[in-house]
Amino acid sequence: MSYSAWFQCVNGCPGKYSLYDVIYECPHCGGLLEVKHDIEALKDRPPEAWKQLFNERARTTQWPYGSGVWGKKEWVVPDIDDENIVSTFEGHTNLFWAARLGEQIGLPDLWVKMSGNSHTGSFKDLGMTVLVSVVKQMRAMGKPIMAVAAASTGDTSAALAAYAAAAGIPSVVLLPRGKVSTAQLIQPIANGAIVLALDTDFDGCMAIIKELTKDQTLYLANSMNSLRIEGQKTVGIEIVQQFDWTVPDWIIIPVGNLGNISALGNGLIMMKELGLINKLPRLVAAQAANANPFYLSYQDHFRTKKIVQAKPTMASAIQIGNPVSYSKAVKALQAFNGIVEQASEAELAHASAMADRTGLYTCPHTGVALAVLFKLLKRGIVHSQDRVVVISTAHGLKFTDFKMRYHENQIKGVEAVYANPPIYLSPDVNTVRDTILRTLEQRGMT
Ligand SMILES: *Cc1c(COP(=O)(O)O)cnc(C)c1O
Ligand SMILES: [Zn+2]
Numbered sequence: 105m106s107y108s109a110w111f112q113c114v115n116g117c118p119g120k121y122s123l124y125d126v127i128y129e130c131p132h133c134g135g136l137l138e139v140k141h142d143i144e145a146l147k148d149r150p151p152e153a154w155k156q157l158f159n160e161r162a163r164t165t166q167w168p169y170g171s172g173v174w175g176k177k178e179w180v181v182p183d184i185d186d187e188n189i190v191s192t193f194e195g196h197t198n199l200f201w202a203a204r205l206g207e208q209i210g211l212p213d214l215w216v217k218m219s220g221n222s223h224t225g226s227f228k229d230l231g232m233t234v235l236v237s238v239v240k241q242m243r244a245m246g247k248p249i250m251a252v253a254a255a256s257t258g259d260t261s262a263a264l265a266a267y268a269a270a271a272g273i274p275s276v277v278l279l280p281r282g283k284v285s286t287a288q289l290i291q292p293i294a295n296g297a298i299v300l301a302l303d304t305d306f307d308g309c310m311a312i313i314k315e316l317t318k319d320q321t322l323y324l325a326n327s328m329n330s331l332r333i334e335g336q337k338t339v340g341i342e343i344v345q346q347f348d349w350t351v352p353d354w355i356i357i358p359v360g361n362l363g364n365i366s367a368l369g370n371g372l373i374m375m376k377e378l379g380l381i382n383k384l385p386r387l388v389a390a391q392a393a394n395a396n397p398f399y400l401s402y403q404d405h406f407r408t409k410k411i412v413q414a415k416p417t418m419a420s421a422i423q424i425g426n427p428v429s430y431s432k433a434v435k436a437l438q439a440f441n442g443i444v445e446q447a448s449e450a451e452l453a454h455a456s457a458m459a460d461r462t463g464l465y466t467c468p469h470t471g472v473a474l475a476v477l478f479k480l481l482k483r484g485i486v487h488s489q490d491r492v493v494v495i496s497t498a499h500g501l502k503f504t505d506f507k508m509r510y511h512e513n514q515i516k517g518v519e520a521v522y523a524n525p526p527i528y529l530s531p532d533v534n535t536v537r538d539t540i541l542r543t544l545e546q547r548g549m550t
Contacts, residue, residue, distance in 0.1 A: 258288030327363025360422030369436030
């Protein structure tokens with residue numbers, strides 16, 4: 105097999121670097137690196153043959169191809185040894201046809217890609233399987249990597265800790281103290297990572313991790329390391345595969361550090377280059393208004409990168425003011441005729457609660473994406489006959505506090521119209537029966 109992939113500078117500086125080198129930035133300009141594939145070599149298989157191969161492998165137990173990421177190994181890290189792959193058979197998350205929610209908002213063809221139905225409860229698993237596998241291969245090659253390390257808003261650290269534990273590799277995570285949910289904090293603790301809670305925000309943790317990982321024995325696991333992007337790019341391929349290789353009109357995704365939208369774009373572009381699809385969807389980047397640097401840059405036609413001091417948002421995984429993968433995301437937005445829109449705290453809480461009433465169980469980031477969809481639909485930018493996919497990035501179970509506070513009507517500035525607190529009663533049959541009937545009546549359901 106002659107497929108190959110390497111790192112090169114996003115700004116076009118000369119130089120190709122092995123995926124097994126410890127390198128995160130271009131040595132010439134300091135810009136981000138990206139993984140490039142030998143597309144000509146991949147053209148040895150016609151599009152139909154790739155589709156058939158990917159379909160055959162999907163959800164099997166064949167190591168490592170049953171994974172949604174490694175089922176596309178030739179497009180991800182073609183030359184890694186199968187025995188060094190660290191996988192939980194991530195990917196192949198379901199597409200939820202949000203029929204009732206779609207009906208309520210006048211968008212019958214609405215789908216939610218449930219990326220949070222995953223090993224550690226977020227899409228971060230897709231990237232971490234690739235990064236930790238490459239580290240395992242490097243260690244097998246004798247490279248002196250002592251541990252993997254990441255700054256995190258909660259989900260990266262959970263994924264890193266789990267994959268590192270599965271591989272028997274030490275991991276270190278830096279979290280902004282008090283700014284991740286309890287469920288997210290306990291994940292790396294349980295998986296045995298060295299958990300460091302710092303009195304700063306995510307951007308502060310990121311600055312420290314960048315310094316620490318100048319030491320080559322501590323390997324950087326943030327999405328600034330484009331190995332993560334290679335795994336995460338399979339989400340777009342998977343969506344198209346799930347629609348029997350047809351392309352939706354829109355994909356809406358909540359963004360923070362801007363790695364995932366770049367990944368989504370890369371996967372779709374690779375499919376187009378290799379002839380599996382002949383059109384692209386439009387992409388929408390959804391931001392929390394309290395942490396909206398990308399929205400501000402978009403308003404300014406991407407003339408300059410805006411950096412803000414991110415304010416607290418319930419969408420804590422995207423509380424980021426200085427997004428690392430900015431330049432890649434701008435490219436993606438331009439290639440996909442993309443849009444950036446924002447949602448307030450009240451809007452995200454409302455959208456999330458409304459979706460939950462139709463059977464979803466949304467994390468606040470998915471709430472941001474849905475709130476943005478509602479706006480674009482109202483504005484007539486998204487049309488009622490369009491096929492729309494909202495990427496749900498994490499499992500709602502990680503955000504119990506957010507949901508409790510909503511249903512107890514305790515979120516400042518939010519009128520919790522869907523609040524549904526428990527009714528406390530004495531254990532008396534008649535009281536219970538009366539209460540059920542009265543409540544059904546109140547809700548107009550009798
Ligand atoms: C990481 C994360 C995001 C944002 O992804 P970026 O690559 O940082 O833009 C969105 N939602 C959830 C739940 C996340 O964990
Ligand atoms: Zn460069």
